[in-house]
Amino acid sequence: MSKPVITAFDWVPWFAKGLVRDLRVRWALEEVGQGYDVRYLPQGTQKRPAHRALQPFGQVPTYEEEGLALFESGAIVLYIAETHGGLLPADRGGRARAIEWMFAALNTVEPPIMDYAIATLFEADQPWSKPRLPAIVARISERLDELSRRLGENQWLDGSFSAGDLLMIAVLRQLKGTPMAAMHDNLAAYAARGEARPAFQRALAAQLAGFTAKPPPEYAFLDQPPAKQGELA
């Protein structure tokens, strides 16, 4: 059987490097030992009809294998976990709880973190972003407190490493470079444990190696971080 094909970007702004959501799918594929090919989308083409036929929201990644095309990274990770061993426990309860953590990562923990990214990156120049930051940080902190309490001294959220940990750590990594990343020792160690996995390292290296294009001229200023980062950067 031929290898599955995923889509990814050939260039992204500096702050998205190592975080674009194809990383989640690459990581899952690496964990289960499934090789894959990548079709790179030149910047801008993700909103064109050809890609929208595959991904109605014009995003990456997508996943294609013989007779099946999928989008939405959470769903792709779950599909990989269901069709290969290693990312979901075999027992009914353990499996359901691993999936519960996948949804908790994406629907409970990630939304306020995305809000922070919107306020500090995409809407950083809007007058409402700075005054609103404390409220966003409070909302994230509440979730991190709760997650930290539940994790406690455990290595992973529920027994062995699972697709739930994979998505939760992918979500927590988006806090890197913010004061919230170091707020709880056990969460920082948990994220570091995930990042230390050889499968994660291979996935990250592969994503970074894929950024081979020059930025479009109008986005050239986003190619590298500002020399001196302001508090919103």
Add this chain to the structure above:
Amino acid sequence: MSKPVITAFDWVPWFAKGLVRDLRVRWALEEVGQGYDVRYLPQGTQKRPAHRALQPFGQVPTYEEEGLALFESGAIVLYIAETHGGLLPADRGGRARAIEWMFAALNTVEPPIMDYAIATLFEADQPWSKPRLPAIVARISERLDELSRRLGENQWLDGSFSAGDLLMIAVLRQLKGTPMAAMHDNLAAYAARGEARPAFQRALAAQLAGFTAKPPPEYAFLDQPPAKQGELA
């Protein structure tokens, strides 16, 4: 086997009535014909240790059956769909695509809609909320445009009604009372089709019938909508 037990609130503010997330689980249970019992949490007790042992984020719903306790409504709906017939196609591809729409509902379409609720309800009195609304509405509109284009003239997102439609319609219903609810005829008809299902009607009636408590005195003003709704209400 005894019936599963879910948790729900015995009182919520007027704007949450008919939208609390146990509705998603009730709807799924009604669709598959599975009876259930409800344990009602008096307001405030959801943040106490007893409930947090079941739901680390102090939310509803939870789901308990013999030997298994789950939280996160998306995960519970998927568990119900996996263990009963009727909410997931039997073929591999159809099943994966129904799950793809579940994740799309919760991780792509819902976050900006929750942002709107935060700006118009929970942070309505904050100075940043009103200036920020157009940006939130633009983000939601982009998603609705994309969803509308993909749905086209189809009855449901991918073949027969599935758990993906259930969650997407539950998410879209949160736009009720906003100008965005009527933005696309096909999405309005799609949501109405979901709401017309007898299983949805039973689930909604059951949730509403469960609000039997008086509000805590400090929240009494949220028991009913304001007599004359302002533009943010």
